[in-house]
Structures are given as structure tokens and as C-alpha cells.
Amino acid sequence: MGTTLAQKIWDRHLIDRVQGRDLLYMDLHLVHELSPQAFGGLDLRGLRVRQPSQTVATMDHNVPTGNRNLPVRDPLAATQLRALRENCARNGVPLFGLGSRRQGIVHVLGPETGLTLPGLTMACGDSHTATHGAFGALAFGIGTTQVEQVLATQCLLMPPLQHMAVEVEGGLSAGVTAKDLALAVVNTVGFGGASGHIIEYRGSTIRSLSMEGRLTLCNMSAEAGARAGLIAPDETTIEFVRGRRYAPEGEAWDQALCDWADLHTDDDAQFVRTIRIDATQLEPTITWGTTPAMSVPVSGRVPTAQESPNRAQTERALEYMGLSGGERITDLPIDRVFIGSCTNSRIEDLRAAASVVAGHKVADGVRAMVVPGSMPVKKQAEEEGLHTLFQDAGFEWREPGCSMCLGMNEDVAAAGERIASTSNRNFEGRQGAGARTHLLSPEMAAAAAVAGHFVDVREVL
Numbered sequence: 001m002g003t004t005l006a007q008k009i010w011d012r013h014l015i016d017r018v019q020g021r022d023l024l025y026m027d028l029h030l031v032h033e034l035s036p037q038a039f040g041g042l043d044l045r046g047l048r049v050r051q052p053s054q055t056v057a058t059m060d061h062n063v064p065t066g067n068r069n070l071p072v073r074d075p076l077a078a079t080q081l082r083a084l085r086e087n088c089a090r091n092g093v094p095l096f097g098l099g100s101r102r103q104g105i106v107h108v109l110g111p112e113t114g115l116t117l118p119g120l121t122m123a124c125g126d127s128h129t130a131t132h133g134a135f136g137a138l139a140f141g142i143g144t145t146q147v148e149q150v151l152a153t154q155c156l157l158m159p160p161l162q163h164m165a166v167e168v169e170g171g172l173s174a175g176v177t178a179k180d181l182a183l184a185v186v187n188t189v190g191f192g193g194a195s196g197h198i199i200e201y202r203g204s205t206i207r208s209l210s211m212e213g214r215l216t217l218c219n220m221s222a223e224a225g226a227r228a229g230l231i232a233p234d235e236t237t238i239e240f241v242r243g244r245r246y247a248p249e250g251e252a253w254d255q256a257l258c259d260w261a262d263l264h265t266d267d268d269a270q271f272v273r274t275i276r277i278d279a280t281q282l283e284p285t286i287t288w289g290t291t292p293a294m295s296v297p298v299s300g301r302v303p304t305a306q307e308s309p310n311r312a313q314t315e316r317a318l319e320y321m322g323l324s325g326g327e328r329i330t331d332l333p334i335d336r337v338f339i340g341s342c343t344n345s346r347i348e349d350l351r352a353a354a355s356v357v358a359g360h361k362v363a364d365g366v367r368a369m370v371v372p373g374s375m376p377v378k379k380q381a382e383e384e385g386l387h388t389l390f391q392d393a394g395f396e397w398r399e400p401g402c403s404m405c406l407g408m409n410e411d412v413a414a415a416g417e418r419i420a421s422t423s424n425r426n427f428e429g430r431q432g433a434g435a436r437t438h439l440l441s442p443e444m445a446a447a448a449a450v451a452g453h454f455v456d457v458r459e460v461l
């Protein structure tokens with residue numbers, strides 16, 4: 001029987017079997033500033049990072065996105081950032097910290113620098129590490145204890161996982177994006193419905209996605225509960241990687257191409273589950289509730305508790321979101337707009353949002369911000385004049401980081417504020433205590449900013 005792509009990568013990195021678990025070698029370990037305990041654990045045991053050259057750090061979760069010339073005001077953030085600097089220096093780990101021209105959200109930095117490559121095993125102490133699977137890498141989000149293990153050994157102990165396929169066929173209509181597809185996947189698979197699984201995204205729709213779109217889709221694998229999500233590399237992948245800062249060059253590049261040619265699922269390989277999605281049926285999508293699976297097409301209505309299969313859960317979500325159920329989603333007024341996060345802060349996302357915003361103004365009473373995913377994205381956007389388009393419309397143009405995606409810095413919403421957000425999580429309190437998050441695409445967020453309420457972007461394109 002044939003082998004799935006994920007299994008091939010897994011097998012190539014298998015070092016040993018230990019009590020029912022597989023010990024996998026990690027080609028690349030990405031680290032951010034929420035890692036002081038992991039480094040502290042190493043110190044306690046008198047260890048140093050095993051493979052500093054295969055470890056890369058950045059600062060993203062709690063960095064300020066305003067004036068970077070000032071000291072970091074939040075004392076906890078300042079301590080964590082200082083600790084990362086010291087830990088990296090002591091261990092010889094390269095750091096793209098504040099002040100670096102490559103600093104950015106860890107899941108934006110890897111792909112754009114050419115550190116993320118097809119066939120790699122990757123780990124990062126962050127649940128959205130599956131993002132890197134867009135390149136055909138096997139990338140795992142891990143907890144703090146595992147971060148410590150990977151720092152110490154460059155290896156990760158993994159339980160056996162099951163392989164499932166999400167097959168998407170057909171063209172996406174105008175105004176329907178990879179984000180809408182990601183929300184549809186989470187809605188179909190269910191919040192946490194893929195736990196214990198690796199998802200391989202397959203089919204003609206996936207092959208037609210840009211790398212940015214693939215990153216958006218793989219990013220939200222975590223919301224479906226999957227341990228990883230990936231897409232077989234193809235010409236689009238190769239063209240994206242070619243010439244990037246840390247991508248292989250010369251002979252190493254030719255060798256890499258040969259190596260990547262085998263990175264696909266064999267025709268006779270089997271998945272334990274296959275979910276099929278017809279892309280032609282998708283609409284721009286918005287979440288109404290407190291899990292990313294609670295979404296409706298823009299033409300739809302917020303569900304009522306009565307019609308919901310899980311009445312208690314729906315009631316609670318409606319209450320938190322300040323909804324009674326039955327409202328048309330486009331009737332909901334918004335207070336804030338956040339365009340950013342590792343889901344949707346790449347150059348293509350900013351271009352798409354800017355094209356909707358161009359020549360318009362942010363609606364009265366709405367506070368809108370754009371937070372590029374990294375310094376290179378910010379620079380590119382500024383070269384293209386996108387920042388001026390946003391600023392002229394009344395958006396704030398900020399410095400790169402996770403920002404309002406999880407509100408670990410000053411970018412938080414107030415209780416009761418309704419936010420149109422291009423991020424990936426809408427849990428209670430995610431963007432501020434009592435704040436109400438609605439997830440959607442950059443195009444849809446931009447259109448909402450201008451209208452002051454949710455709106456079908458297809459009407460304004």
C-alpha cells in the first residue's frame with residue numbers, strides 16, 4: 001500500500017520508537033518570546049541548545065506595534081523580550097528581534113525567509129505551526145515542556161497520528177478567498193473535529209491557491225483540532241521558495257528539487273477519513289460565535305438557539321456576542337477592524353484589503369488598524385504605497401507583531417466592542433475581556449471598515 005505525504009516525511013525523520021511513541025528529528029525549531037520557562041528548564045539541567053543552527057527565534061506575541069523607539073512599557077513583555085535576547089545570545093540561537101529588518105510573526109517569518117521548506121519537520125511552541133505545512137513541511141505546534149525537549153535534543157516524541165484528507169474541487173468565485181475556505185473547513189470538520197489527525201489538503205482548488213492562500217488555509221488546521229496540516233509542494237511552492245534568503249542555492253537547490261519531487265501522497269495511499277468540499281458553493285464567510293466553527297455565509301443569518309443542534313452552547317455564544325439569533329449578519333454594526341495575524345497579514349492580504357479600501361473612508365465611529373505580519377511585508381507594502389491608501393482612509397498603519405490577534409500588547413478591544421478581525425480565533429476574551437470577535441477575510445474586513453457594518457464584499461468589488 002502507498003504512503004501519504006505526511007507519513008513519508010515522518011518516516012524520513014524517524015529515529016527511534018519509544019514506548020509506543022515515535023522520536024522524530026526536527027529540522028527546524030522556531031522560537032518566540034513566550035519561551036522563558038523552556039530555556040529556564042535547560043539552564044536548570046545545565047544544558048545548552050543542541051542545534052542552535054537549526055533553531056531560529058523572533059519576537060512577535062507581545063511586541064508593541066506603535067512607536068518602536070520607546071522602551072517596551074509593559075513590564076512582563078519587557079522581561080520576556082529581554083529573556084529571549086539573553087537566552088538566544090547564550091545559546092548561539094539566531095534572533096530576529098525588535099530592531100531586526102526581518103522581525104515578524106513566527107509563521108510569517110519562516111516562509112518569507114526561505115527557512116520553511118518542503119519536506120522539513122518543524123516544531124514551534126505555538127498552536128498555529130501547521131501554517132508551514134503550506135510548503136509540504138510537517139510542522140507541529142508544541143507545548144512548553146516539548147519546547148524544552150526540542151531545545152535540548154532537536155527531537156520530538158510524537159504519538160501515532162491518523163491521516164485525513166480534505167479534498168476541495170472547483171473554482172472559488174470572485175470575493176471568496178482562502179480564508180473563507182478555511183472557515184468552511186473548520187465548519188465542516190467541526191471545532192476540534194480533526195484532533196489526533198494530520199490533514200492533507202488536496203484537490204484542484206488547493207492547487208490553484210497562491211502560497212499566501214495555502215498559508216492561510218493550513219494556519220487554521222489548528223482550529224479544526226489537527227496536529228498538522230499540509231499541502232504537497234508543486235510549481236507554485238518551488239517558485240515561491242526560489243531565491244529566498246535561506247533557500248538552498250546552486251547544487252543544493254538542484255538536489256532539493258530532486259528530493260521534493262517525491263513529496264506527494266501515493267495514488268494507492270489511504271486516508272482514514274476524506275472530507276469533500278465543493279469550492280463553487282462557497283461564499284464570503286463570517287463567524288458569529290465563539291469558536292471558529294460558528295460561521296455563516298455573508299448572505300446568511302445568525303442561528304437561533306432553538307434551531308441549533310447544541311442549544312446550550314449556542315445560547316451561551318449568542319449571549320457573549322450580544323446577539324439574540326436570527327439577525328442578518330450584514331445588519332451587525334462594528335466598532336473595530338483588525339487586519340493582521342499569522343492568518344492574514346501577508347502582502348497579498350494587504351493588497352486585497354487595500355484594493356477595497358482605496359478611495360473610501362473608514363466609517364465614523366470605527367477604529368481600524370492594519371498590522372503587517374513582518375518587517376519585509378511592511379516594507380513591501382510601503383514600497384507599493386499601500387500604507388498611504390490605508391492611512392488616507394483612516395486606518396492606523398502599525399509595526400509588525402501578533403497585536404490584536406490575542407491582545408497580549410496594548411492592542412486590545414474594550415468590553416462589548418464588536419470587531420471584524422482577519423485572525424483565526426474568536427474565543428471569549430481573545431481580543432480583550434468582553435470583546436466580540438468576528439473572523440473574516442481581509443477583503444471582507446476592509447469592506448466592513450468602510451460600511452461600518454458587515455457587508456458582502458462582492459457588492460463593492
Ligand SMILES: CC(C)[C@H](C(=O)O)[C@@H](O)C(=O)O
Nearest residue numbers: 034061125126127128406425
Ligand atoms: C503561544 C500562544 C500564546 C498561542 C498559541 O499557542 O497559539 C498563540 O499564538 C495563539 O494564537 O493563541
Ligand code: SF4
Nearest residue numbers: 128341342402405406
Ligand atoms: S498572530 Fe495570533 S494566532 Fe498567530 S501566532 Fe500570533 S497570537 Fe498566535
